[in-house]
Amino acid sequence: MIIDAKGLHYRELNEQVRAAVAEGETDLTLLNVNGQRYIADAIDTPVSIIIEGVPGNDLGVFMNGPSLVVHANGQDHIANTMNDGKIIVHGDAGDVLGYGMRGGKVFVKGDVGYRVGIHMKEYKDKVPVMVIGGKARDFFGEYMAGGTLILLGLDTGGNGQDEIAGNYFGTGMHGGVIYVRGRLDDYQLGKEVKQLELDDEDRAVIRAYVTEFATDFGMDTEEILKGDFVKIKAVSHRPYGNLYAY
Amino acid sequence: MKTYQLPEVKIERDKDRCIDCQVCVRQCAFEAHIVDEDGEVYSEDEKCVACQRCVSLCPTNALTIKDNKPFVKDNANWTAETQKYIWKQAETGGVLLTGMGNPKPYPIYWDHMLLNASQVTNPSIDPLREPMELRTYLGSKPDKIDIKMVDGEPVLNTKLAPQLMVKTPILFSAMSFGAVSYSVCEGLARASKELGTFWNTGEGGLPQNLYEYGPNTIVQVASGRFGVHSEYLDAAAAIEIKIGQGAKPGIGGHLPGEKVGAEVSRTRMIPVGSDAISPAPHHDIYSIEDLSQLIFSLKEATEYTKPISVKISAVHNVAAIASGIARAGADIIAIDGFRGGTGAAPTMIRDNVGIPIELAIAAVDTRLRDEAIRNRVSVIAAGGFRNSADVIKAIALGADAVYLGTAALVAMGCHVCQMCYTGKCNWGIATQDPYLEKRLNPDVAAERLFNLVRGWSHEIAEMLGGMGLNAIESLRGNRLHLRSIGLSTEEMDILGLQAAGSPMA
Ligand code: SF4
Ligand code: SF4
Numbered sequence: 190m191i192i193d194a195k196g197l198h199y200r201e202l203n204e205q206v207r208a209a210v211a212e213g214e215t216d217l218t219l220l221n222v223n224g225q226r227y228i229a230d231a232i233d234t235p236v237s238i239i240i241e242g243v244p245g246n247d248l249g250v251f252m253n254g255p256s257l258v259v260h261a262n263g264q265d266h267i268a269n270t271m272n273d274g275k276i277i278v279h280g281d282a283g284d285v286l287g288y289g290m291r292g293g294k295v296f297v298k299g300d301v302g303y304r305v306g307i308h309m310k311e312y313k314d315k316v317p318v319m320v321i322g323g324k325a326r327d328f329f330g331e332y333m334a335g336g337t338l339i340l341l342g343l344d345t346g347g348n349g350q351d352e353i354a355g356n357y358f359g360t361g362m363h364g365g366v367i368y369v370r371g372r373l374d375d376y377q378l379g380k381e382v383k384q385l386e387l388d389d390e391d392r393a394v395i396r397a398y399v400t401e402f403a404t405d406f407g408m409d410t411e412e413i414l415k416g417d418f419v420k421i422k423a424v425s426h427r428p429y430g431n432l433y434a435y
Numbered sequence: 436m437k438t439y440q441l442p443e444v445k446i447e448r449d450k451d452r453c454i455d456c457q458v459c460v461r462q463c464a465f466e467a468h469i470v471d472e473d474g475e476v477y478s479e480d481e482k483c484v485a486c487q488r489c490v491s492l493c494p495t496n497a498l499t500i501k502d503n504k505p506f507v508k509d510n511a512n513w514t515a516e517t518q519k520y521i522w523k524q525a526e527t528g529g530v531l532l533t534g535m536g537n538p539k540p541y542p543i544y545w546d547h548m549l550l551n552a553s554q555v556t557n558p559s560i561d562p563l564r565e566p567m568e569l570r571t572y573l574g575s576k577p578d579k580i581d582i583k584m585v586d587g588e589p590v591l592n593t594k595l596a597p598q599l600m601v602k603t604p605i606l607f608s609a610m611s612f613g614a615v616s617y618s619v620c621e622g623l624a625r626a627s628k629e630l631g632t633f634w635n636t637g638e639g640g641l642p643q644n645l646y647e648y649g650p651n652t653i654v655q656v657a658s659g660r661f662g663v664h665s666e667y668l669d670a671a672a673a674i675e676i677k678i679g680q681g682a683k684p685g686i687g688g689h690l691p692g693e694k695v696g697a698e699v700s701r702t703r704m705i706p707v708g709s710d711a712i713s714p715a716p717h718h719d720i721y722s723i724e725d726l727s728q729l730i731f732s733l734k735e736a737t738e739y740t741k742p743i744s745v746k747i748s749a750v751h752n753v754a755a756i757a758s759g760i761a762r763a764g765a766d767i768i769a770i771d772g773f774r775g776g777t778g779a780a781p782t783m784i785r786d787n788v789g790i791p792i793e794l795a796i797a798a799v800d801t802r803l804r805d806e807a808i809r810n811r812v813s814v815i816a817a818g819g820f821r822n823s824a825d826v827i828k829a830i831a832l833g834a835d836a837v838y839l840g841t842a843a844l845v846a847m848g849c850h851v852c853q854m855c856y857t858g859k860c861n862w863g864i865a866t867q868d869p870y871l872e873k874r875l876n877p878d879v880a881a882e883r884l885f886n887l888v889r890g891w892s893h894e895i896a897e898m899l900g901g902m903g904l905n906a907i908e909s910l911r912g913n914r915l916h917l918r919s920i921g922l923s924t925e926e927m928d929i930l931g932l933q934a935a936g937s938p939m940a
Contacts, residue, residue, distance in 0.1 A: 199735075203735055207738070226731070226735075227731070231665040231668065231737070246728055247719075247728060247732045250736070251664065251665050251668065265719075266728075269732070270663050272664045272665065285719050288660070288718055288719055289659070291664070291704055304718055308660065310660075310704065311706070312706065315704070332712060332714055334709065335705065361712065361714075364709055426692070426710065427692050427709070428712075432530055433527075433530050433531075434523045434524055434526075434527040434529030434530060435856075435857065
């Protein structure tokens with residue numbers, strides 16, 4: 190089913206999307222999307238939504254199952270507090286992706302902004318995964334409490350940044366794991382994390398997600414995997430445990 | 436390191452009465468009572484936090500906890516407390532932690548306000564025999580309503596925003612599962628259902644077994660986003676975005692890993708034993724526009740069927756902030772004054788940041804009226820309400836309803852010892868220890884809460900009737916029914932009150 194978003198306020202557009210999903214539509218294409226917020230907000234059904242144009246902030250917020258494909262750039266707060274589903278962005282994306290995200294996947298082909306993966310968390314079999322093809326700005330993985338972030342640093346983005354990541358990387362991180370295809374200077378890292386060498390299990394995890402990522406974007410898995418990866422983890426799952434006078 | 440801290444209380448054990456039954460030994464999680472080799476019980480004063488649990492349970496009334504503040508020679512500056520704090524920090528290098536609300540002797544403005552009553556003219560109403568409406572609708576009200584006639588009958592032609600209907604203007608404040616025990620949550624949920632009011636999950640998620648109380652539940656979305664998912668949002672009657680808390684304005688929170696057991700882990704959806712960290716800000720909110728974005732993401736998520744509340748702490752600029760929140764699209768603004776409780780806060784912040792709720796209510800109500808947007812939001816006031824008189828004064832000052840936190844805990848047994856952050860609450864309230872938690876029976880908790888709110892509601896009805904009013908609506912923001920006593924003109928000006936003795940103008 191095709192919905193033309195041209196000139197629609199987000200409220201109307203989302204109403205139409207919800208109505209279509211309620212009627213059992215499983216494949217939707219939204220045309221002429223131009224900054225409408227909250228697309229797929231809290232939708233619980235595993236529908237597929239193709240988005241043509243640039244969706245607005247909070248794409249996939251509270252989402253619980255759908256697959257979204259964006260054939261353009263995304264904006265801020267993609268996958269905010271997302272529970273399940275998958276979001277694929279064929280361009281760059283903005284700040285604060287995957288805030289509090291608890292499950293599902295986000296794949297961004299290009300670069301991302303600040304505070305990406307902030308406070309992602311996992312619980313039992315719910316492990317959120319985010320793979321960024323390009324580069325990231327400051328505070329990547331801030332307060333991260335669980336899940337897997339992979340930062341590939343490929344030349345796929347358009348923000349013109351040289352460094353693979355900014356500063357304060359993993360600040361406040363206390364769970365989960367980040368893999369970076371490249372090395373970070375120690376000054377870039379938050380004081381709660383350290384860089385580690387990969388083991389076989391890490392390599393298997395990276396291979397699995399990179400394969401899926403490369404397939405989604407029509408890229409060469411082996412070419413990507415040739416890069417030198419490093420693992421970043423929290424030193425403690427209780428970073429502020431001894432801050433207090435009891 | 437040897438501690439220089441001195442005991443602050445003295446445990447007196449009347450040896451004539453004590454039968455060495457060891458009840459006190461078992462009851463004190465702080466291990467202040469000890470049995471010696473001969474089976475004789477003795478006590479160690481320095482461990483006692485004065486929670487009065489042992490005193491309440493001692494079968495022979497053998498125990499008394501007495502104030503034993505160390506004597507400090509002639510000094511109002513270097514008090515025993517000041518010295519204790521310095522020693523504590525000199526011995527640990529840590530941040531001082533505490534629980535409950537600001538205990539400092541700042542002015543309590545409630546005690547400087549007096550209510551009105553009718554005499555001769557506009558006769559008082561007896562709520563026992565005449566109708567008295569305490570029902571309150573919380574949510575955004577339209578600027579005007581449009582009525583059309585259908586078949587000669589008037590029909591409302593304005594689509595109203597979703598409302599929360601409370602049978603009495605008293606709700607239970609946010610207290611998160613994790614900070615408080617499951618029994619507390621269950622007690623609050625059940626009492627709310629019985630009373631026709633609401634409890635608030637706080638930021639710790641909604642335990643699975645309490646989903647059935649959804650219609651009486653306000654769920655919170657805080658910066659940690661713990662346990663927030665579409666099912667949680669759907670279950671609730673209303674959603675509250677937590678920006679701040681009166682006990683610790685401007686900072687986030689850490690639920691220590693020790694309190695994250697299996698059930699807390701399941702509800703918050705984080706691994707057992709890991710710290711639950713709530714960042715100080717929501718990282719998707721750096722402006723009023725961003726707040727609006729989160730408000731509308733929640734409205735979209737619930738298809739505009741539930742009121743969205745935004746909770747802030749009462750700070751110096753509270754009136755302007757409240758105006759921004761109203762304009763951002765919130766239906767309810769909850770304001771928490773600096774006496775609001777907490778499970779854990781840095782002592783210096785609890786005791787020194789924020790303003791009293793009395794001043795905040797008046798400032799916010801005045802500002803929203805001046806801007807002609809008071810109808811767009813309801814105001815729930817929180818932060819240290821002690822009795823029904825405080826509640827009714829808050830409504831006369833301009834609040835729509837109040838949140839009870841500490842008073843609800845006291846009803847369930849809390850003795851305000853301020854040790855909530857230790858997780859060793861002997862009353863089974865601020866703990867996740869299964870042995871301690873069993874001490875609070877949810878049946879009893881619910882009944883005590885029900886009784887408290889029932890009693891307060893009767894008193895409110897009586898006081899309203901005394902003023903010649905038959906609906907709480909008629910009192911809201913009606914400051915002519917209050918008079919101040921012993922306040923400066925500046926304070927009276929902020930509160931919008933005349934002095935006791937000045938005539939009805
Ligand atoms: S801490 Fe409480 S239970 Fe323990 S001795 Fe003191 S008053 Fe009694
Ligand atoms: S909840 Fe428990 S620990 Fe906290 S003040 Fe009350 S009695 Fe003390």
